[in-house]
Amino acid sequence: MKKAVVLLSGGLDSTTTLYLAKKQGYSCQALIFDYGQRHKRELKSAVAVAKRAKVAYQIIKISLPWKGSSLLDKKSKIPERKILKGIPSTYVPARNLIFLSFALSYAEAIGAKTIFIGANAIDFSGYPDCRPSFYKAFQKVIKTGTKAKKIKVKTPLIYLTKAQIVALGKKLKAPLEMTWSCYKGGKRPCGVCDSCKLRDAAIAQFSGKR
Amino acid sequence: MKKAVVLLSGGLDSTTTLYLAKKQGYSCQALIFDYGQRHKRELKSAVAVAKRAKVAYQIIKISLPWKGSSLLDKKSKIPERKILKGIPSTYVPARNLIFLSFALSYAEAIGAKTIFIGANAIDFSGYPDCRPSFYKAFQKVIKTGTKAKKIKVKTPLIYLTKAQIVALGKKLKAPLEMTWSCYKGGKRPCGVCDSCKLRDAAIAQFSGKR
Numbered sequence: 001m002k003k004a005v006v007l008l009s010g011g012l013d014s015t016t017t018l019y020l021a022k023k024q025g026y027s028c029q030a031l032i033f034d035y036g037q038r039h040k041r042e043l044k045s046a047v048a049v050a051k052r053a054k055v056a057y058q059i060i061k062i063s064l065p066w067k068g069s070s071l072l073d074k075k076s077k078i079p080e081r082k083i084l085k086g087i088p089s090t091y092v093p094a095r096n097l098i099f100l101s102f103a104l105s106y107a108e109a110i111g112a113k114t115i116f117i118g119a120n121a122i123d124f125s126g127y128p129d130c131r132p133s134f135y136k137a138f139q140k141v142i143k144t145g146t147k148a149k150k151i152k153v154k155t156p157l158i159y160l161t162k163a164q165i166v167a168l169g170k171k172l173k174a175p176l177e178m179t180w181s182c183y184k185g186g187k188r189p190c191g192v193c194d195s196c197k198l199r200d201a202a203i204a205q206f207s208g209k210r
Numbered sequence: 211m212k213k214a215v216v217l218l219s220g221g222l223d224s225t226t227t228l229y230l231a232k233k234q235g236y237s238c239q240a241l242i243f244d245y246g247q248r249h250k251r252e253l254k255s256a257v258a259v260a261k262r263a264k265v266a267y268q269i270i271k272i273s274l275p276w277k278g279s280s281l282l283d284k285k286s287k288i289p290e291r292k293i294l295k296g297i298p299s300t301y302v303p304a305r306n307l308i309f310l311s312f313a314l315s316y317a318e319a320i321g322a323k324t325i326f327i328g329a330n331a332i333d334f335s336g337y338p339d340c341r342p343s344f345y346k347a348f349q350k351v352i353k354t355g356t357k358a359k360k361i362k363v364k365t366p367l368i369y370l371t372k373a374q375i376v377a378l379g380k381k382l383k384a385p386l387e388m389t390w391s392c393y394k395g396g397k398r399p400c401g402v403c404d405s406c407k408l409r410d411a412a413i414a415q416f417s418g419k420r
Contacts, residue, residue, distance in 0.1 A: 068319030087357050093318035094311050101308040108303035109278030134355035145344035147297050
């Protein structure tokens, strides 16, 4: 069975991606990152999703002992933007790059030829490391900087809208109700942060379509 | 004063690179990685060098909970090759990429425009992540995947021979005697591993020239 490493955050996108990879016949190894995000709620979701999907998972603990993002720094305010334009304060410098680098190391070590990441360039929040050009550049890094050379990073959701992702997740029977998107770590999603807003709009749109 | 992030392993190359960056007028922040390498001896050297150089440093602890390198796995044998050809078992998949990704995150967070790494493509041990093509590809990743876009990775030693690096280090008054190159973690360098061999040959060549 062909192996794949799947980055799993516990959100809608990565959960749908995991189920898509499974559907495509991959034996998946999930990587979950505990990177000092301001709440641990999404980690719980990630572990629950991995268990439900019956895939092996590893939690990688890393520290980014520098500030520079409201997603790391509990003292700074999570943005509640009306129009999602530009790069928000929740941007964590080089975050997806760090995650991908670990995934690449892991993939090479276990002989996996594929890495899945649920990056999305349409209904995304303005993060540069969600853009196709970044993944294209990263592919070149793999080719030049590793022994394996031919590991492929797949971003199957990159051109989908959030509503399309919800639809795909539902179709794949991904447990979307177990996922967590809210940037804040309350008992319930806040409903006003960028991430809640994108998720809620997508679910509303999906529900309206049915 | 212009800021730079410098990757510091505690070896000859990174120590020389740090002193070169200082000489070029950078205010340096050293990053030292505790990544589960089979011995901690080089970390000691890295910290000692940072202190001697009077630069701020941070030790980043990461775990790569997968095998696949004799540099991580204490049970596997460190190679003692006669001819240094091909990629040796000390290769750690995506190691320099992981280090660079953290350095990039740090640089972006503190507003540094430069990252220094002592990679060397001449008297290197066959690692793909020491080649110029890898650094060129990584530069594109910075351009496409970060907010800062214009951070530059400098590899000033990349085309130098090990003997030239020793000469440069001496010229810069870098404390080469404090550095550690041996892949094993004994009280004294083993003298037979690839890394010792390269270092010893370079020092012998340098001494012969004087």
